[in-house]
Amino acid sequence: MGSIALSSLSQGLLWAVMAIGVYVTFRILNTADLSAEGTFPLGAAVAASLMAAGWPALPATLIAWGAGMLAGLVAGFVHTKMKIPGLFTGILMLTGLYSVNLRILGRPNIPFIGLETLMQRAAAVTGGRLTAAVAVGLIALTLVIFLFVWFFQTEVGLAIRATGNNQTMAEANAIHIDRMKMIGYMIGNGFIALSGALIAQNNGYADIGMGIGTIVIGLASIIVGEVLFGRRGFVMSLIAVTIGSIVYRLVIDAVLALGVDPQDIKLFSAVMLAVILWLPNRFGTLKGRIRT
Amino acid sequence: MNQTLSIVGLQKTFERGQALEKQVLKQVSLTLAPGEFISVIGSNGAGKSTLINCIAGAVTADNGTIRLDGEDITKKRTDLRAKDVARVFQDPKLGTAGHLSVEENLAIADRRGQKNRFKRGVHGSDLARFREKLAVLDLGLESRLHAPADTLSGGQRQALTLIMATMQRPKLLLLDEHTAALDPKASMMVMQLTEQLVREMKQTTMMITHNMENAIRYGDRLIMLHDGEIVIDVRGEAKKRLTVAELVDRFRHATGDAVVSDRQVLSGEALAAM
Ligand SMILES: Nc1ncnc2c1ncn2[C@@H]1O[C@H](COP(=O)(O)OP(=O)(O)O)[C@@H](O)[C@H]1O
Ligand SMILES: [Mg+2]
Numbered sequence: 001m002g003s004i005a006l007s008s009l010s011q012g013l014l015w016a017v018m019a020i021g022v023y024v025t026f027r028i029l030n031t032a033d034l035s036a037e038g039t040f041p042l043g044a045a046v047a048a049s050l051m052a053a054g055w056p057a058l059p060a061t062l063i064a065w066g067a068g069m070l071a072g073l074v075a076g077f078v079h080t081k082m083k084i085p086g087l088f089t090g091i092l093m094l095t096g097l098y099s100v101n102l103r104i105l106g107r108p109n110i111p112f113i114g115l116e117t118l119m120q121r122a123a124a125v126t127g128g129r130l131t132a133a134v135a136v137g138l139i140a141l142t143l144v145i146f147l148f149v150w151f152f153q154t155e156v157g158l159a160i161r162a163t164g165n166n167q168t169m170a171e172a173n174a175i176h177i178d179r180m181k182m183i184g185y186m187i188g189n190g191f192i193a194l195s196g197a198l199i200a201q202n203n204g205y206a207d208i209g210m211g212i213g214t215i216v217i218g219l220a221s222i223i224v225g226e227v228l229f230g231r232r233g234f235v236m237s238l239i240a241v242t243i244g245s246i247v248y249r250l251v252i253d254a255v256l257a258l259g260v261d262p263q264d265i266k267l268f269s270a271v272m273l274a275v276i277l278w279l280p281n282r283f284g285t286l287k288g289r290i291r292t
Numbered sequence: 293m294n295q296t297l298s299i300v301g302l303q304k305t306f307e308r309g310q311a312l313e314k315q316v317l318k319q320v321s322l323t324l325a326p327g328e329f330i331s332v333i334g335s336n337g338a339g340k341s342t343l344i345n346c347i348a349g350a351v352t353a354d355n356g357t358i359r360l361d362g363e364d365i366t367k368k369r370t371d372l373r374a375k376d377v378a379r380v381f382q383d384p385k386l387g388t389a390g391h392l393s394v395e396e397n398l399a400i401a402d403r404r405g406q407k408n409r410f411k412r413g414v415h416g417s418d419l420a421r422f423r424e425k426l427a428v429l430d431l432g433l434e435s436r437l438h439a440p441a442d443t444l445s446g447g448q449r450q451a452l453t454l455i456m457a458t459m460q461r462p463k464l465l466l467l468d469e470h471t472a473a474l475d476p477k478a479s480m481m482v483m484q485l486t487e488q489l490v491r492e493m494k495q496t497t498m499m500i501t502h503n504m505e506n507a508i509r510y511g512d513r514l515i516m517l518h519d520g521e522i523v524i525d526v527r528g529e530a531k532k533r534l535t536v537a538e539l540v541d542r543f544r545h546a547t548g549d550a551v552v553s554d555r556q557v558l559s560g561e562a563l564a565a566m
Binding site: 153156162173175 | 371372375386392400409457
């Protein structure tokens, strides 16, 4: 039981990086960006193929992060310059990225057999596979939260937040809205791809299908965190997202431990998100806590 | 030349070529001298907001030119002209970013038109100046720099928006019924603040108002838009002597429409005041 909890914790931490990426587009830019479904496996594919080609884990992971930012730039371009609504932008991106990811992987699945992942390197220090995953998760998450908090308080960061929050105000204050949205898309999808690269290494393989349901997990983590903690300052909000992500994992792992067939888990996730979204509307007490 | 704003032959038609086609601005020409404070009145749908939106860039005119300090800005991108053209909207929520704190909103306005960098957005060295600006309002906002703007009342938010709009002195300040959504007390407060800022800064300003009395009391000049045209333009001594009754009279005369009811011209408030 303890190891299940530790496993949920490590998974929760690694997935929280993705959820924070979704938070950028969903809460800061105020768009539900489905690109996540494509950029998450993109990160995994880039890291896996680079490592299979002999790259060490760390640079491969960082390049995967960069690939996610590049995909975010494309999404931002499609959305702002081609004026395609956010929802369609996401659909275009995830569809297009499926082929891109297949190209990068070369086949539907690359195992990390015989390759030294970040988790294996960490395990040399921590002494255990699960503790290594927790350590990598904590380091990545701390880095991401630090970058997030710093970035969104810079001049550019304020401009992006204003753009997502109130476009009229942003424009009236001479903010170049399209550019800010593009940067926001880049940051968000960068985090999502980074998470994909980390989770692939933790799972021991990169798979073309691993992006399915990404957005559901991301949104569920955000909403669970907000229901539990409300919305406060950045640091608290991101910690809430992280805890939301861990709680989400715990629930999934508990359900699996109860004997639910793993192939039904996506259906379970979708139903769970529907319930999470429905509950606050049904029971007014929580309503004020979720601001959109 | 040497006009701050010079509009020539401005035309705008919405839904062009469709059943609902509506010519909102027929032929508007108008110049504003530096420092001039002009009030704009007119019935609902007269085209007042459309005029201001054309100047600010939110709406693109079909014909005509808009010059600001001699520069043709008719087709200039909205965010680029925002450096010179500041706005306060009717809806107090539109002027500030509600999720951002008071100081973050001020910091953004303080950098209007400058390049955004990867440097801290709110500089500690700016805070004293922010506090000073807010203290003038006498609303206690100077001690609420960290409060999200959406925790402020409508009047407070509108006052903050005014401060933001004039922080980087714009060439032109556009106010679109900026007190209409406020309760009478807050409306009065924001109106007085407007007058104070505009006078102190000698700020060239165009103010749309639904309130005839305010239009008469404030500003150096008054124009009335009707059906997409300027039908009344009063300034100087004549403007100072103007009364609501006289204005209604002149409106009837100008439009040549004796059957028009006061209600079309006046808001309920102004009617009650008569
Ligand atoms: N974006 C738009 N599309 C279509 N019609 C519009 C648009 N904006 C304004 N109108 C119409 O133009 C007319 C003038 O509107 P507006 O300039 O807002 O009037 P005012 O501010 O004087 O009340 C109204 O009939 C309005 O419905
Ligand atoms: Mg209007």
